[in-house]
Amino acid sequence: MPPPVSSARTPAVRDVIVVGAGPAGATAARVAAESGRRTLLLERAVIPRYKTCGGGLIGAALAALPPGLPLKVYDTAGRFTFALDGRKERTLICSSPTVALVYRSELDAALTEAAAAAGAEVQDDTAVTGLEEEDGIVTVRTNRGDAFRARSVVGADGSASRVSRYVGVECAQVDLALEVEVPVDERAAGRWRGRVLMEWGPLPGSFGWVFPKGDVCTAGVVAARGNPVALRAYKDDFLRRQGLVGPRPLHDTGHLTRCRRPDSPLARGRVLVAGDAAALVDHWSREGISYALRSGDLAGRAAARIADAAGAEATAAADRYARQVEEVLGAEMRASDSLMRLFSRNPGLVHTALTRVPAMWRRLDAYVAGRTSVAGIMTSPLGRTAVALGDRVPLGRQRTPAGETTSAR
Known part of the structure; x- marks a missing residue:
C-alpha cells in the first residue's frame, strides 16, 4: 500500500474523490483512475482492516473482479447443505463449484492495491x-483537518x-447480523x-450460515433488526449445534x-453512492x-x-448512473424482495422447493454460479408459481429460540 498522501503535494482540485476502500469504493477508484482522472481514495481505517462479512464470492462477484487480481481463496464450495431450523x-x-471463500480484509486490500496500481x-x-x-466543486472534510476538493465524489463508506x-438514501429493510470466526481442528475442517x-x-x-476457510470457519446468523436478544439466543444455539x-x-x-x-436517491448533485452506502444488498441472502x-x-x-461535465451535463451523467443501477441491480433487488x-x-x-424440486435447485445453482440472477429465478414459471402458492398459504408460525411462537412478517 502506498504511503498516505499529503494534500500539500497534490492538485488543488481532483477529478474524483472516493470515500471508502471496500469493494465498491476500491473498484470505483480503480475505474476512475484507469480513465485518466486524478483520483483520491479515502479510507477511515488502516488498510488492511477487519470487516464483518461471510466472505463468500458468488459467480456475479467473481465475474466483476479485475482480471488477475491476486487473492487467496481458502476454499471453494461444491456442496450446499440446507436445513430448516x-x-x-x-x-x-x-454443477460447477463456484463460491470462493475469502477474507474480506484480504479482498479489500487487493482491490485497493489494484486502484493504487x-x-x-x-x-x-x-x-x-x-x-x-458549491459552484461545481465538492469539498470533503476529514478528521485530519483536510478539505479535499473534487469535481465528483463517490460515497462507498459502508452501511x-x-x-x-448527505445524499438521502432511505432503506426498506434493515437487518442485524451476528458473526464469529472460529478456529477448527483438522477433523472439523475436513467435515x-x-x-x-x-x-x-x-x-x-x-438464517444461519457456516463458511469454511481451511482451519477457520466463519459462522453467523441474521434477522430483522429489533429483537437482538432472540437473535443472540439463536446464534448461541446455532453455534452449539454446529x-x-x-x-x-x-x-x-x-x-x-x-x-x-426502490425510489431512494443514488445521487445528489455531483455526489454518488455505491455498494452498502447506497444500501444495495440482496433482501433475501443479504449478499452485497x-x-x-x-x-x-x-x-x-x-x-x-461528471468530472468532465458542467451544469446540466453533470446532472445528466448522475441521472444516467441512477438509471443504470435501477435497470440492473434495482431489478435484482425487487426480485429478491x-x-x-x-x-x-x-x-x-422455500426449503421444500429448494431441496425437493430439482428444477428449483438448478435455478439456485445457476444463480450461485453467475449464470442467472434472482430476477431470472423469480420471473421463471417456477418462481411465479412459488410466489402465487405462497400468497395463498396462511402466514406461518415460527418459534423463537426461547420456545415461543411468532407470526412471520
Whole structure:
C-alpha cells in the first residue's frame, strides 16, 4: 500500500474523490483512475482492516473482479447443505463449484492495491466528517483537518455511511447480523471442507450460515433488526449445534445490513453512492459484494463523466448512473424482495422447493454460479408459481429460540 498522501503535494482540485476502500469504493477508484482522472481514495481505517462479512464470492462477484487480481481463496464450495431450523437437513451438489471463500480484509486490500496500481492516490486512517458542494466543486472534510476538493465524489463508506446521509438514501429493510470466526481442528475442517451450510432460522426472515476457510470457519446468523436478544439466543444455539462453541473466536462481531427503498436517491448533485452506502444488498441472502463491485464500476465511470461535465451535463451523467443501477441491480433487488417476502411468510415452502424440486435447485445453482440472477429465478414459471402458492398459504408460525411462537412478517 502506498504511503498516505499529503494534500500539500497534490492538485488543488481532483477529478474524483472516493470515500471508502471496500469493494465498491476500491473498484470505483480503480475505474476512475484507469480513465485518466486524478483520483483520491479515502479510507477511515488502516488498510488492511477487519470487516464483518461471510466472505463468500458468488459467480456475479467473481465475474466483476479485475482480471488477475491476486487473492487467496481458502476454499471453494461444491456442496450446499440446507436445513430448516435444525431439521430436514439436505446436501445438494453444485454443477460447477463456484463460491470462493475469502477474507474480506484480504479482498479489500487487493482491490485497493489494484486502484493504487491504476494511479489512484490512497489515504487511509482518514475519516470523512462532512461534505458540501458549491459552484461545481465538492469539498470533503476529514478528521485530519483536510478539505479535499473534487469535481465528483463517490460515497462507498459502508452501511453507516456519512455520504449516504448527505445524499438521502432511505432503506426498506434493515437487518442485524451476528458473526464469529472460529478456529477448527483438522477433523472439523475436513467435515466442512468444500461445503457451506444455510439454515433457515426460527425468527422471521432469519438464517444461519457456516463458511469454511481451511482451519477457520466463519459462522453467523441474521434477522430483522429489533429483537437482538432472540437473535443472540439463536446464534448461541446455532453455534452449539454446529460444534463451533469450543474454541475462542478470532472475531465475534455484529453489523447492520440495509436494503434501499426502490425510489431512494443514488445521487445528489455531483455526489454518488455505491455498494452498502447506497444500501444495495440482496433482501433475501443479504449478499452485497457482487452489488458493491458492480455498482462501484458504474460509479467510477459515472464520476469520470461528471468530472468532465458542467451544469446540466453533470446532472445528466448522475441521472444516467441512477438509471443504470435501477435497470440492473434495482431489478435484482425487487426480485429478491419478492423472494424475501415469500421466505418470511413460508420458510418451509422455500426449503421444500429448494431441496425437493430439482428444477428449483438448478435455478439456485445457476444463480450461485453467475449464470442467472434472482430476477431470472423469480420471473421463471417456477418462481411465479412459488410466489402465487405462497400468497395463498396462511402466514406461518415460527418459534423463537426461547420456545415461543411468532407470526412471520
